[in-house]
Amino acid sequence: MDKxxxxxxxxxQRTALVIEADLDQGWTKLQKTYGxxxxxxxxxxxxxxxxxxxxxxxxxASFEHWASCFPDVEFEESDDRSVLRLQQRRLVLTxxxxxxxxxxxxxxxxxxxxxxxxxxxxxxxxxxxxxRAWIVFHEGAARPIPDVxxxxxxxxxxxxxxxxxxxxxx
Numbered sequence: 001m002d003k004x005x006x007x008x009x010x011x012x013q014r015t016a017l018v019i020e021a022d023l024d025q026g027w028t029k030l031q032k033t034y035g036x037x038x039x040x041x042x043x044x045x046x047x048x049x050x051x052x053x054x055x056x057x058x059x060x061a062s063f064e065h066w067a068s069c070f071p072d073v074e075f076e077e078s079d080d081r082s083v084l085r086l087q088q089r090r091l092v093l094t095x096x097x098x099x100x101x102x103x104x105x106x107x108x109x110x111x112x113x114x115x116x117x118x119x120x121x122x123x124x125x126x127x128x129x130x131x132r133a134w135i136v137f138h139e140g141a142a143r144p145i146p147d148v149x150x151x152x153x154x155x156x157x158x159x160x161x162x163x164x165x166x167x168x169x170x
Contacts, residue, residue, distance in 0.1 A: 004022070005021070005022045005025040005026035005036075005038065006019075006020070006021055006022070006026060006038035006040065006054070007019075007020040008020070008040055008042050008050075008052040009042070010042075011094060012096075014045075014097075015096060015097055015098065016094050016095060016096045016097060017042075017050065017052060017094070017095050017097055017135055018092065018093070018094050018095075019052050019054050019092070019093045019094075019095070019133060020090065020091070020092050020093075021036055021038065021054055021056065021090070021091045021092075021093075022089065022090050023036050023056060023070040023089045023090070023091055024069075024070070024088075024089035024090075026038060027068075027069055027070050029063065030057065032061040033057050033058045033059070033060075033061035033062055033063065033067060034057070034058045034062075034063065034067040034068050034069075035055060035056055035057035035058055035129075036054070036055065036056040036057075036070070037053075037054070037055045037057075038053070038054055039051060039052065039053035039054070040052060041138070044137065046140075047139055047140025048137055048138065048139060048140070049137075049138045049140070050135055050136065050137055050138070051134070051135075051136045051138055052133070052134070052135055053133065053134040053135075053136070054093070054131070054132070054133045054134075055131070055132050055133075056070070056091065056120060056129055056130070056131045057129065057130055058127070058128075058129055059119070059127070059128050059129065059130050060126075060127075062127075066123065066127055067127075070089055070129065071121065071123070072088065072089055073086060073121060074086060074087045074088070077117070081095065081096075081101060081102060081113075081115055082094060082095045082096075082115045082133075084117060084120075084131075086121075091131075093115065093131075093133055095113060095115055095133070095135060097113075097135075101113050102114075106136060110136050110137055110138060110139075111136075111137045112134060112135065112136045112137070113134075113135040114132070114133070114134055114135075115131075115132070115133040115134075115135075116130070116131065116132045116133070117130070117131040118130050118131075
């Protein structure tokens, strides 16, 4: 049975997020170049979910043969924000979910960790691959509005939106 092209799970007692991408299985023609693009949501805590999104693209953008598949190379790298391992075209990115991460906010105000490896892999002076990953925290769905009739009963308003009046006079 083939492993999925994209998998997201937790490690280290939910203190790190692991994003796994099968670049062999998921490599495809994107809008401007060849690459890998996936995203998914995973539950975090309480009402929070995490949207984990990853893109690996050939640079400069090209539909030439060199960009049509990701090379079979192996390496492991790390920096202060993440650990990256590539083996048999399977990329594993581990991102600690710690307060000392370089947190930022999306335009909508959601907490986010943005990781990029530029370049991820250089073929030569003019061809390379870039990796970007977004880990965005989303709150749960908004609470439903209470039933209008219940609200109206408590606020002495009838269904038409008018204050209660003596209808016998009309």
